Amino acid sequence: MLKIRPAAETDCDAIWNIFHAVVASGDTYAFDxxxxxxDALAYWIRSDTRTYVATKNGKIVGTYLLRxxxxxxxxxxxxxxxxxxxTPRRSGVGRAMSEHCLSEARRLAFRAIQFNFVVSTNxxxxxxxxxxxxxxxxxxxxxxxxxxxxxxxxxxxxxxLEES
Amino acid sequence: MLKIRPAAETDCDAIWNIFHAVVASGDTYAFDxxxxxxDALAYWIRSDTRTYVATKNGKIVGTYLLRxxxxxxxxxxxxxxxxxxxTPRRSGVGRAMSEHCLSEARRLAFRAIQFNFVVSTNxxxxxxxxxxxxxxxxxxxxxxxxxxxxxxxxxxxxxxLEES
Numbered sequence: 342m343l344k345i346r347p348a349a350e351t352d353c354d355a356i357w358n359i360f361h362a363v364v365a366s367g368d369t370y371a372f373d374x375x376x377x378x379x380d381a382l383a384y385w386i387r388s389d390t391r392t393y394v395a396t397k398n399g400k401i402v403g404t405y406l407l408r409x410x411x412x413x414x415x416x417x418x419x420x421x422x423x424x425x426x427x428t429p430r431r432s433g434v435g436r437a438m439s440e441h442c443l444s445e446a447r448r449l450a451f452r453a454i455q456f457n458f459v460v461s462t463n464x465x466x467x468x469x470x471x472x473x474x475x476x477x478x479x480x481x482x483x484x485x486x487x488x489x490x491x492x493x494x495x496x497x498x499x500x501x502l503e504e505s
Numbered sequence: 506m507l508k509i510r511p512a513a514e515t516d517c518d519a520i521w522n523i524f525h526a527v528v529a530s531g532d533t534y535a536f537d538x539x540x541x542x543x544d545a546l547a548y549w550i551r552s553d554t555r556t557y558v559a560t561k562n563g564k565i566v567g568t569y570l571l572r573x574x575x576x577x578x579x580x581x582x583x584x585x586x587x588x589x590x591x592t593p594r595r596s597g598v599g600r601a602m603s604e605h606c607l608s609e610a611r612r613l614a615f616r617a618i619q620f621n622f623v624v625s626t627n628x629x630x631x632x633x634x635x636x637x638x639x640x641x642x643x644x645x646x647x648x649x650x651x652x653x654x655x656x657x658x659x660x661x662x663x664x665x666l667e668e669s
Contacts, residue, residue, distance in 0.1 A: 415648055415649055415650070417650060418648050
């Protein structure tokens with residue numbers, strides 16, 4: 342049974358383990374695959390950020406963050422980022438966190454969510470977010486250096502939360 | 506005669522004066538118009554950032570920054586931001602700094618420059634950057650809260666520096 346809750350101080354080890362595993366592959370995030378634990382946690386857990394963890398049978402299997410994408414006059418648009426532990430991929434953890442994120446963003450009165458850097462070769466994430474109503478609103482040509490494919494495009498994705 | 510050079514420690518007062526004047530109008534940057542000097546300078550002058558000033562007859566009339574827009578695997582794309590002192594607008598300071606920036610970005614081996622947040626109502630900046638070869642590669646719907654016009658769109662602009 343999957344549960345999602347705000348991260349606690351004691352979750353740092355588990356968050357770092359997931360972060361490290363995800364960026365080590367170097368195919369979805371721009372972070373240095375050899376980023377330090379300190380720098381990783383400083384990015385993921387900040388005063389302007391809400392950090393969540395997903396647990397399955399008490400074990401942390403994913404984490405996501407939600408924060409304003411810009412300061413004051415752009416702070417009505419949220420940014421979010423998701424990481425799932427390698428083993429249980431395709432287990433619904435990413436989808437469950439994304440749906441939780443949409444709900445949290447609405448609760449916190451954000452008017453939209455923006456992803457700034459979706460690597461175009463990350464097809465499973467793209468498919469999931471398009472299913473959840475995100476549109477590709479921009480393409481950054483060759484903005485990501487993929488370890489196998491070289492320079493590949495990056496998408497900016499956006500989903501309004503306003504009633505239409 | 507306009508000169509552009511790297512900012513020095515002693516330029517902080519002048520940079521803050523320009524920053525403060527530019528964000529006070531609240532129509533081009535997302536920063537809180539009442540941002541503190543400390544927060545402003547912490548954004549504009551950072552260890553990963555090159556900061557420049559433009560001087561006219563020894564007086565600082567503009568400032569810009571250049572830095573990687575993403576960490577490691579996206580660090581070949583630069584980000585830049587420009588601020589011109591209110592008085593000499595339309596005096597060519599913005600254009601001169603933009604051209605200097607393109608030259609510096611090439612010198613530093615960046616492969617492209619990206620602007621993350623160009624307010625769609627900022628027509629003079631849009632015109633200038635389009636003249637300098639930047640394209641609008643994305644549109645963020647209603648992502649900026651304009652003091653007079655309400656929620657307005659924001660553009661992402663991009664210019665490759667690779668030889669084609």
